[in-house]
Amino acid sequence: MPAITPSRAESFSIGELSKHVGVNIETIRYYERIKMLPAPGRSANGRRVYGPAEARILAFIRRSRDLGFTLEEIRALLALGGPERASCADVHKIASAHLTNVRSKLSDLVKLEAILAETVARCSDGAAPDCPVLDILDAGRRG
Amino acid sequence: MPAITPSRAESFSIGELSKHVGVNIETIRYYERIKMLPAPGRSANGRRVYGPAEARILAFIRRSRDLGFTLEEIRALLALGGPERASCADVHKIASAHLTNVRSKLSDLVKLEAILAETVARCSDGAAPDCPVLDILDAGRRG
DNA sequence: CATGCATCCTGTAGTCCCTACAGGATCAAG
DNA sequence: CTTGATCCTGTAGGGACTACAGGATGCATG
Numbered sequence: 001m002p003a004i005t006p007s008r009a010e011s012f013s014i015g016e017l018s019k020h021v022g023v024n025i026e027t028i029r030y031y032e033r034i035k036m037l038p039a040p041g042r043s044a045n046g047r048r049v050y051g052p053a054e055a056r057i058l059a060f061i062r063r064s065r066d067l068g069f070t071l072e073e074i075r076a077l078l079a080l081g082g083p084e085r086a087s088c089a090d091v092h093k094i095a096s097a098h099l100t101n102v103r104s105k106l107s108d109l110v111k112l113e114a115i116l117a118e119t120v121a122r123c124s125d126g127a128a129p130d131c132p133v134l135d136i137l138d139a140g141r142r143g
Numbered sequence: 144m145p146a147i148t149p150s151r152a153e154s155f156s157i158g159e160l161s162k163h164v165g166v167n168i169e170t171i172r173y174y175e176r177i178k179m180l181p182a183p184g185r186s187a188n189g190r191r192v193y194g195p196a197e198a199r200i201l202a203f204i205r206r207s208r209d210l211g212f213t214l215e216e217i218r219a220l221l222a223l224g225g226p227e228r229a230s231c232a233d234v235h236k237i238a239s240a241h242l243t244n245v246r247s248k249l250s251d252l253v254k255l256e257a258i259l260a261e262t263v264a265r266c267s268d269g270a271a272p273d274c275p276v277l278d279i280l281d282a283g284r285r286g
Numbered sequence: 287c288a289t290g291c292a293t294c295c296t297g298t299a300g301t302c303c304c305t306a307c308a309g310g311a312t313c314a315a316g
Numbered sequence: 317c318t319t320g321a322t323c324c325t326g327t328a329g330g331g332a333c334t335a336c337a338g339g340a341t342g343c344a345t346g
Contacts, residue, residue, distance in 0.1 A: 013293080013294080014293090014294075015292090015293065015294080024333080024334075025293095025294090026333075026334055026335075027332085027333065027334080029295095029296090030332080030333065030334085034332090045294085045295095045340085045341060045342080046294085046295070046340090046341090047293090047294055047295075047341085047342095048294085048295090065332090070331080070332090071331075071332070072331095096259075098259060099256065099259040099260060103256060106249070106253065106256060110249065112210045112211070112245055113242065113245055113246060113249060115210075116238050116239075116241060116242040116245060117242060156322080156323080157322090157323075158321090158322060158323080167304080167305075168322095168323090169304075169305055169306075170303085170304060170305080172324090172325090173303080173304065173305085177303095188311085188312060188313085188323085188324095189311090189312090189323085189324065190312085190313095190322090190323055190324075191323085191324090208303090213302080213303090214302080214303075215302095
């Protein structure tokens with residue numbers, strides 16, 4: 001089990017949270033400013049004090065961002081899990097719209113992987129006198 | 144063969160180029176401003192006149208952007224295909240670095256697709272009272 | 287106790303890659 | 317000759333950060 005340099009019981013400073021979740025300190029403050037993240041409690045000296053709930057939300061945001069959701073989409077997703085608990089149908093709508101997106105990105109990336117791999121292979125060590133760089137262009141033409 | 148509403152022989156206006164390649168007019172001018180695209184010739188009245196060469200470059204940029212290269216990377220790739228024709232090794236370096244990137248994104252997306260598909264299925268029609276939204280979070284934990 | 291360095295604070299400005307708009311000029315059609 | 321589409325330049329806005337200025341604290345050490 002990973003020892004998590006704990007402050008007290010279950011509270012972190014912004015710096016700890018940042019390291020813990022892998023999100024830049026500036027970005028955490030930015031999320032707070034734009035209300036992606038609830039404003040945390042403050043210690044006597046005015047420093048932000050986070051608990052596991054905030055960490056969980058931030059991790060969710062982080063992961064969702066990595067996966068290509070916009071902050072607006074994430075906001076919507078978070079709201080669905082929140083106090084109002086909107087209908088599952090809404091989640092379904094957001095998620096399936098995004099799924100379509102993801103699937104098309106996925107197929108693009110698969111193609112790209114092939115093209116890149118081929119390019120890399122062909123150019124392998126500077127042997128070829130003129131590189132097939134611009135071929136990437138033509139490779140993508142729908143025939 | 145697709146008829147390409149041709150102006151004269153092989154020259155397009157910015158609007159034609161835009162439609163042809165699928166890049167916003169504003170974006171084309173932006174690319175010119177930041178020197179991604181060479182400044183094209185101008186007609187007597189001061190309008191941009193593009194030929195197939197520019198179209199080719201723009202298509203290359205468009206495709207590369209779609210595929211996730213940054214403009215800086217594309218600039219580098221273009222330079223390699225240009226008059227100086229640097230070594231293929233350079234292309235190899237850029238492309239393979241990007242390939243690594245692409246592969247990791249790809250695996251994330253594959254995971255996401257599964258999670259989303261499952262979420263969509265579980266939430267199927269608003270039946271379930273509490274949605275597994277935040278489960279997306281935990282599903283992504285490296286175990 | 288003083289010094290130093292890390293961490294925190296607020297606030298503003300910069301980055302990347304566009305996108306939109308204002309305020310005109312010009313063209314082709316009716 | 318008027319209308320509407322297209323073009324021009326230039327500037328400002330937007331999303332999602334990221335960096336920096338200018339301070340205030342906290343913590344360890346001599």
